[in-house]
Structures are given as C-alpha cells and as structure tokens.
Amino acid sequence: MPRNASILRxxxxxxxxxxxxxxxxxxxxxxxxxxxxxxxxxxxxxxxPLAEIEFSAPIQSSPPTExxxxxxxxxxxxxxxxxxxxxVQSEPSVLDRSARxxxxxxxxxxxxxxxxxxxxxxxxxxxxxxEPSSAPTPISFAGVSxxxxxxxxxxxxxxxxxxxxxxxxxxxLLQSIDRLSPTQRFQVIAFRKxxxxxYAIPNLQTSRNKLPRATRENKQAVADWLxxxxxxxxxxxxxxxxxxxxxxxxMILLISRGIQRTEAPWAGGLKNVRQRLDELNPLDPVxxxxxxxxxxxxxxxxxxxxxxxxxxxxxxxxxxxxxxITYNQLSNPDPEPLPPPPxxxxxxxxxAEDQIVGLKxxxxxxxxxxxxxxxxxxxxxxxxxxxxxxxxxxxxxEDPRAALLIAEAHLLGSAQFNSAxxxxxxxxxxxxxxxxxxxxxARRRIILAMLRSESDPVQSVQxxxxxxxxxxxxxxxxxxxxxxxxxxxxxxxPDSQLLDTPPxxxxxxxxxxxxxxxxxxxxxxxxxxxxxxxxxxxxLLPHLEPLIDRSIAAMVNELRLxxxxxxxxxxxxxxxxxxxxxxxxxxxxxxDKQHAIETLLxxxxxxxxxxxxxxxxxxxxxxxxxxxxxxxxxxIEAASKLADRFPAHPGAADALAGAIDTASASTSPLIxxxxxxxxxxxxxxxxxDLWKLQLIELTSGQEQESLIRSLTPATRESDLGxxxxxxxxxxxxxxxxxxxxxQTAEALDRLRSPLSTHWHRTAAALEVDSDPTSAxxxxxxxxxxSVDPEDPQLELLYARALIGADQPSKALExxxxxxxxxxxxxxxxxxxxxxLIIETTIAQGNESDKDNARAHLTxxxxxxxxxxxEPYRSRLIKAQSTLHSEP
Numbered sequence: 001m002p003r004n005a006s007i008l009r010x011x012x013x014x015x016x017x018x019x020x021x022x023x024x025x026x027x028x029x030x031x032x033x034x035x036x037x038x039x040x041x042x043x044x045x046x047x048x049p050l051a052e053i054e055f056s057a058p059i060q061s062s063p064p065t066e067x068x069x070x071x072x073x074x075x076x077x078x079x080x081x082x083x084x085x086x087x088v089q090s091e092p093s094v095l096d097r098s099a100r101x102x103x104x105x106x107x108x109x110x111x112x113x114x115x116x117x118x119x120x121x122x123x124x125x126x127x128x129x130x131e132p133s134s135a136p137t138p139i140s141f142a143g144v145s146x147x148x149x150x151x152x153x154x155x156x157x158x159x160x161x162x163x164x165x166x167x168x169x170x171x172x173l174l175q176s177i178d179r180l181s182p183t184q185r186f187q188v189i190a191f192r193k194x195x196x197x198x199y200a201i202p203n204l205q206t207s208r209n210k211l212p213r214a215t216r217e218n219k220q221a222v223a224d225w226l227x228x229x230x231x232x233x234x235x236x237x238x239x240x241x242x243x244x245x246x247x248x249x250x251m252i253l254l255i256s257r258g259i260q261r262t263e264a265p266w267a268g269g270l271k272n273v274r275q276r277l278d279e280l281n282p283l284d285p286v287x288x289x290x291x292x293x294x295x296x297x298x299x300x301x302x303x304x305x306x307x308x309x310x311x312x313x314x315x316x317x318x319x320x321x322x323x324x325i326t327y328n329q330l331s332n333p334d335p336e337p338l339p340p341p342p343x344x345x346x347x348x349x350x351x352a353e354d355q356i357v358g359l360k361x362x363x364x365x366x367x368x369x370x371x372x373x374x375x376x377x378x379x380x381x382x383x384x385x386x387x388x389x390x391x392x393x394x395x396x397x398e399d400p401r402a403a404l405l406i407a408e409a410h411l412l413g414s415a416q417f418n419s420a421x422x423x424x425x426x427x428x429x430x431x432x433x434x435x436x437x438x439x440x441x442a443r444r445r446i447i448l449a450m451l452r453s454e455s456d457p458v459q460s461v462q463x464x465x466x467x468x469x470x471x472x473x474x475x476x477x478x479x480x481x482x483x484x485x486x487x488x489x490x491x492x493x494p495d496s497q498l499l500d501t502p503p504x505x506x507x508x509x510x511x512x513x514x515x516x517x518x519x520x521x522x523x524x525x526x527x528x529x530x531x532x533x534x535x536x537x538x539x540l541l542p543h544l545e546p547l548i549d550r551s552i553a554a555m556v557n558e559l560r561l562x563x564x565x566x567x568x569x570x571x572x573x574x575x576x577x578x579x580x581x582x583x584x585x586x587x588x589x590x591x592d593k594q595h596a597i598e599t600l601l602x603x604x605x606x607x608x609x610x611x612x613x614x615x616x617x618x619x620x621x622x623x624x625x626x627x628x629x630x631x632x633x634x635x636i637e638a639a640s641k642l643a644d645r646f647p648a649h650p651g652a653a654d655a656l657a658g659a660i661d662t663a664s665a666s667t668s669p670l671i672x673x674x675x676x677x678x679x680x681x682x683x684x685x686x687x688x689d690l691w692k693l694q695l696i697e698l699t700s701g702q703e704q705e706s707l708i709r710s711l712t713p714a715t716r717e718s719d720l721g722x723x724x725x726x727x728x729x730x731x732x733x734x735x736x737x738x739x740x741x742x743q744t745a746e747a748l749d750r751l752r753s754p755l756s757t758h759w760h761r762t763a764a765a766l767e768v769d770s771d772p773t774s775a776x777x778x779x780x781x782x783x784x785x786s787v788d789p790e791d792p793q794l795e796l797l798y799a800r801a802l803i804g805a806d807q808p809s810k811a812l813e814x815x816x817x818x819x820x821x822x823x824x825x826x827x828x829x830x831x832x833x834x835x836l837i838i839e840t841t842i843a844q845g846n847e848s849d850k851d852n853a854r855a856h857l858t859x860x861x862x863x864x865x866x867x868x869x870e871p872y873r874s875r876l877i878k879a880q881s882t883l884h885s886e887p
Contacts, residue, residue, distance in 0.1 A: 185211035191240030553583030722753035772804025831868030
C-alpha cells in the first residue's frame with residue numbers, strides 16, 4: 001500500500017469524529033468519576049495513620065468471658081461485610097508474654113511421689129489400725145500370760161529333772177518366742193549344774209551389745225540350739241538369773257521344775273537367794289520398782305521350798321508373778337489369741353492415720369518435718385490437722401497409737417497438741433512402748449528422735465543411727481528407713497551408703513527431700529554453705545530446677561528475715577542471688593521488684609556468660625513488668641546490652657523490640673540508636689520494616705533513602721516509605737533532572753509503588769526530545785500498565801515519542817483513536833492531538849496526504865474558527881500557512 005494512502009487511512013472524516021465526540025461525553029464523565037475514586041482510594045492506601053504502624057497493643061492474658069464471646073459471635077456476621085482498615089493484631093512478643101507471666105505466676109507444683117512410693121504408703125496405712133492398743137506384745141508361756149515387755153530373757157531349767165518334760169518345755173518355749181515381734185528383744189539362758197558350766201546362752205545376731213531382736217533368723221537359731229540341748233545335771237537357777245539380770249532386760253521369765261531337795265539347802269536356802277537377788281536387782285526406794293521384772297513359772301507341781309514363789313512375789317510387777325503349770329497345760333498347745341474387737345477409738349485412730357498418709361503422699365508431711373513448709377503445703381497441713389484434732393481430742397494419750405499420731409501432729413505444727421503436760425505424757429508413752437509392727441515401731445523411734453532433736457541432739461542422732469543399723473535385721477521398708485535418713489540429715493550428713501538405696505535412687509521426690517533437709521538444717525549454722533546440697537542436685541537433675549529454685553528462694557527469704565544473718569545475703573553464690581531475684585520479681589511489692597532488678601543488673605557483669613545472659617534477660621522482663629519511668633530506662637539499657645553481648649539469646653530480639661516500643665512511647669532520645677541496632681542485628685525479624693520505617697521518619701539524606709530502598713516491596717511499610725521518597729524527590733532541585741527522575745522511578749519500581757508512574761512519565765517527558773527511542777520503551781510500559789487506558793496526556797506523550805522514534809504510522813493510529821474519544825469544546829488534548837496529526841502529515845505525508853490535511857483544517861475551522869487554544873492555535877495556523885504556501 002502506498003505510504004500516502006496509509007497515512008490518510010488513519011484520519012477519520014470530521015463529521016464522524018464530531019458524532020463520536022458527542023456520544024462519548026457521558027462516558028468521559030463516568031471515567032472521570034472512576035479516576036477520582038481510584039485516586040482517593042490510592043491516597044488512603046498510601047497515607048496510613050501512624051498509629052496503624054506502631055506496635056499493636058498486647059493481647060489480654062485472661063480468656064474472654066462468655067458475654068464477650070457472645071458479643072463477638074453476634075458481631076461477626078456484621079463485621080464480615082465491612083472493610084477492615086485496622087491492622088491485624090499480632091501475638092504478643094516473648095518479652096510481653098514472659099513479663100506478664102511474672103505478674104500471673106502460679107506456684108510450681110510439688111514433686112510428685114513415684115508410683116512405688118505411693119503403693120508403699122498405701123500398704124503402711126493399715127499398720128496402725130492393725131496394731132493392738134496395748135504395746136508391746138504380752139509375753140505368754142503355755143497359756144499363762146505374764147504381761148507385756150519390750151525385752152525378755154527366758155531362764156529355762158534344762159537339768160535332769162526335766163528329762164521327761166524337756167520336749168514339751170522346748171515346744172512351749174518356742175511357741176512363746178514365735179509370738180514375739182521383731183521389735184522386741186529376747187534371749188534364752190539354759191541353766192543346770194554341770195562341771196565347768198552353770199548355764200548356756202545361744203549365739204544370736206545382735207548389734208551394739210544389746211539383746212538380740214526377735215527376728216525370724218534368731219528364732220530359728222534358738223530352735224536349732226534347743227534341739228541339741230539334753231536334760232542333764234542338777235537345777236541351779238540363781239546363776240542363770242544372775243546372767244540374765246546382767247543383760248538388763250525389762251522382764252525375766254524363770255521356768256523350772258525341780259528344786260534341789262537334799263539336806264543342803266538349794267543355793268544356800270531361801271534367805272540367801274533373796275539376799276543375792278536383792279543385790280543383783282535392788283529395789284528403788286522412791287519408785288518402789290526394780291530394774292528388772294522377774295516372773296516365775298513352776299512346772300508340773302509346786303515348789304515346796306517356796307523359793308520360786310518368793311522370787312516372783314518380791315521381783316514381779318503384780319501380774320501373774322508366779323504360776324504353776326500342770327502337765328496338761330504343758331502338753332497341750334496354746335490356742336491362737338483372738339484379736340481384740342475394733343472400737344470407736346480404733347476407728348478414730350484409723351481416720352487420723354488416713355490424714356497423715358494423705359500428707360505423706362503429697363510430700364507435705366516430709367517437707368514440714370524435715371525441710372520447710374511450702375505455701376501450698378500449709379493449707380493441706382492445716383486442714384489435715386483440723387481433722388486429726390477432731391478425731392483425737394478425747395483420745396487416751398497413754399495409748400501408744402494415739403500418742404504417735406498426736407506427736408506427729410505436734411511436729412507438723414498443730415497448736416492443739418502443744419501443751420507441755422500433754423507432750424510430756426506423749427514422750428513417756430512412746431518411750432516406754434514398743435509396737436508389734438517393725439514398721440510402726442521404727443516410725444515411733446523416728447518421731448521420738450524428732451521430739452528430742454533440739455533438747456538432746458546427741459541422743460537423737462544415736463537413736464536414729466541405731467535404727468538404721470538394724471534396718472535389715474528388722475526388715476524395715478525403704479520408705480521408713482528413708483524417713484530416718486532425713487531425720488538424721490537434720491543433724492549431720494548421713495553415710496553415702498544410706499543414700500545409695502531406694503527411694504533416694506529411684507524416686508526424685510526423695511532425692512529432692514534429702515537436699516532440702518540438708519540445706520535447711522545448715523541454714524542457721526553455715527548460711528554461705530547451706531545452699532550447696534540444693535545447688536549440687538540442681539546440676540545433677542535439671543528437670544527439678546523449678547522445685548529446687550523454689551526452695552532456694554524460700555531459704556534466701558528466711559535468711560533475709562534473720563537479723564543476725566541478713567547481711568550475708570549479698571555474699572551468697574551468684575546463682576543463688578539470681579534465683580532469689582527471679583523469685584522476688586513475682587512479688588506484689590514494688591520495692592522487692594526494684595531490688596531484684598538492681599541485683600540482676602549487678603549479676604549481668606558476671607564472668608559467667610550464661611548467668612550474665614540470663615540476668616540481662618530477666619532484668620528486661622522485670623523492667624517491662626514494673627512499667628515505671630525508671631524501669632523504662634532499665635529496659636532500654638538492659639535490652640541493648642543483651643542484644644549487643646548475646647544476640648543469639650532467644651529473647652534478645654524481643655527485648656530489643658520491647659525497648660524500642662518503650663522508647664517510642666516515652667520519646668526517648670535513645671530510640672534512634674536502638675532502631676539502628678535492631679536493624680543491623682536482626683534483619684530477619686518480622687518487625688524489620690516497622691523498625692526501618694520508624695528510623696526513616698527520624699533520619700534524612702542518604703541514610704533515609706537507603707532505608708527506604710531496603711523496605712520489603714508491596715507492603716504497607718513500603719507504601720509509606722515510597723510516599724516519603726516521592727515527596728523528598730519532588731522537593732529536590734537536581735542538577736540532572738532526567739537522571740534524578742530515572743533513579744527515583746527505579747527505586748519506586750523496586751518497592752512496587754504506583755507512585756513510580758509519575759516519575760517514569762517525568763523521565764519520558766524529559767527524554768522524549770533527546771532520546772525518543774528510550775522514551776518510547778518507557779511509555780509503552782506505562783500505557784500497558786495504566787490504570788486509565790484512555791489517559792490523553794499519556795497517549796499524546798507516547799505519540800510524540802513514536803514520532804521522534806520514526807514510527808509515524810503507529811503514532812497517527814493512536815492519535816486518531818484519541819481524537820475520536822475527545823471532546824473538542826474544552827479539551828486541549830483534542831487540539832494537541834490534531835496539531836500532531838497535521839504536523840506529522842506535513843512532515844511525513846505525500847501530496848495526497850497534505851490535501852487531506854487541508855481538508856481537516858477546514859473542518860476544524862468549522863468547529864472553532866480560531867483553531868483552538870494556544871499554543872496549538874499558532875502551530876495550526878503555521879501548518880495551514882505551510883500547506884497553502886506549497887505549490
């Protein structure tokens with residue numbers, strides 16, 4: 001197609017153009033209103049209130065009430081249809097959550113006892129109710145009861161006189177011994193007059209030169225020994241009695257059949273026997289009692305000399321002191337004794353024991369007796385003591401079971417059982433009693449040692465060591481032995497072998513109890529070393545740290561209240577002071593919190609990097625929670641140091657964010673260095689753009705521009721940064737406007753800001769004459785991405801660039817479309833477009849094109865005889881002159 005024809009094809013007839021213009025007037029109005037709406041929306045999106053970019057308010061820690069939940073539910077549907085211009089509320093930072101936790105601290109749960117411990121406690125709970133009310137166990141022989149005794153020596157006649165009855169004596173003796181409890185002690189002395197030997201004693205297992213326990217092994221040893229004992233020689237009980245008295249038992253049971261009936265009186269006669277026994281077992285003139293109770297049992301028939309009866313009468317206690325046992329009694333086995341029927345008193349004792357067992361299961365019992373009562377323990381103890389007092393208010397204090405329970409209640413802190421007279425009775429009852437159950441008797445001995453721990457610590461320690469030495473012999477459970485170890489630990493460090501056994505090696509609760517007991521017992525004697533047991537355990541069992549730290553904090557508080565040792569608090573190990581400071585931060589007292597923060601700032605200078613790190617973090621939490629003017633400065637300083645020295649600390653970035661928040665709210669001059677530190681140290685934090693935006697508003701020049709350029713594109717922060725960059729660029733007076741526009745456009749492009757369009761158009765307008773090809777490329781993108789596809793100013797600029805880049809056909813095509821869409825009455829763009837069309841036709845067209853151009857000018861004069869506004873009027877007049885001057 002000829003070039004002239006192609007140029008004319010782009011020029012529409014003027015009549016058609018005018019019709020199109022008139023028909024599109026309404027469309028222009030609609031487009032104009034849409035553009036205004038878009039401009040308003042864009043301004044709203046890029047100029048957010050400052051409050052929307054600041055740190056969001058902390059989320060309330062308390063859960064919403066039901067009413068709030070219902071309100072939220074009712075409003076949800078209405079809100080879903082409304083635009084939400086508010087920023088989404090973020091989760092509170094680690095700093096805020098941790099600081100808020102200081103104010104809402106809940107007590108650390110006490111270490112739970114293991115399942116094995118709880119099972120053993122359950123088994124022991126029935127021991128007291130099964131124990132007979134009178135203890136120790138009564139002694140009986142061949143159906144004859146001789147009363148109760150903690151220790152007994154059987155002095156048995158094995159002379160030739162018992163030849164026909166020795167087997168029965170042996171059987172009844174073993175039956176009597178078998179009924180003894182392991183808590184009782186016993187011995188057997190076989191007497192007879194033989195050459196070189198007057199009596200014999202079995203070699204039984206014992207300890208510390210005391211009478212042997214009535215254990216299964218010792219009972220079997222006596223049975224084996226008696227089985228080999230023949231009936232020989234003459235009867236000689238006095239030497240046997242003398243040997244028995246030397247053993248210092250509570251009771252001696254003299255069992256004999258024959259008395260020497262020759263002309264020479266037995267043992268010198270009745271008078272000599274009485275005299276010798278009075279010397280060996282003298283009568284106390286004040287108490288009217290003798291050291292040893294001696295009872296006599298005459299076998300088969302009465303002693304005609306009266307010696308056996310006399311011994312029983314003068315050395316007995318008034319209960320079956322002398323008895324004669326017939327052959328039938330000796331040969332027939334004793335019936336099993338029936339257990340006493342339960343009474344109301346037994347039920348009350350059992351109920352009180354249940355309360356004690358409950359306290360043991362929770363650990364409160366052991367902490368109260370051996371270490372320190374925790375606050376959450378006290379309520380349990382008080383409630384249990386109240387019930388125990390109700391059950392034992394009218395109990396017989398001479399009943400060993402009641403005495404034991406009352407003594408334990410006294411040690412647990414019961415004010416109802418603290419009268420001096422009552423406690424004297426309790427001590428006497430327990431001291432004189434022996435329980436049938438080895439477990440229960442061991443418990444009695446432990447409680448007695450505890451009652452004497454202050455008045456006679458030496459005796460208390462000896463008693464506990466004696467009990468532990470007999471542990472295996474009495475088959476005492478691990479749990480009871482552990483209680484004795486704790487009681488001993490209140491006075492001295494027990495043998496390590498005692499701690500290398502269950503439950504200390506199997507139940508962490510007991511390991512902790514021992515460390516607590518040792519530390520609390522040392523607190524007054526050696527405060528600076530008192531914390532060592534707990535600190536050692538803390539290093540060994542890290543999972544127990546919360547419980548251990550709770551004890552340490554309580555100990556420091558106790559030390560602080562002690563006027564004589566209060567000045568030693570500052571000399572304690574740094575870790576102890578740190579634990580104490582952390583605990584004091586949870587106090588409701590402001591002074592306590594302030595002192596704790598001061599301590600933490602001192603500890604932050606420690607050479608121990610871990611301690612210094614944790615101290616700084618905790619100081620940040622305390623300052624954040626305290627929330628006073630002074631604490632704001634502390635938070636800013638501590639957070640900056642934490643991020644500087646320990647940037648990898650999991651809370652350092654949060655602490656710094658909190659410090660920035662605080663500095664912003666208080667308009668602190670330190671906000672700028674804090675922001676710079678946060679941006680350089682934590683570039684990957686979610687708040688990084690917020691920090692940059694804050695710093696952008698506080699800086700200027702190259703630093704500000706660099707920060708804006710580094711913002712994350714297509715974010716609210718980048719929009720605000722772009723707005724600042726745009727305004728700054730508008731206010732500049734650059735030496736090279738084109739380069740300035742290009743750089744600004746590129747920076748805004750990186751931020752994906754719509755403001756970049758302005759600077760690309762500015763750059764295109766500046767380079768359309770100097771570099772139309774570059775302008776064409778730039779404008780083609782703008783036209784393609786334009787919000788308003790019929791932007792006349794952009795189209796005209798693009799057409800100019802196309803003409804300058806030697807693309808007149810494409811330029812005339814776009815100009816023709818533009819003139820068809822424009823209104824000639826008041827649009828400069830309309831006249832501008834026609835001016836470009838005619839000028840291009842004159843410069844690029846052939847004669848035919850120029851003829852058409854003359855026709856267009858004629859039609860344009862019909863629209864406006866003056867040919868539009870300046871400067872297009874002058875340009876069109878000039879073009880008209882050129883066309884008409886040409887031949």
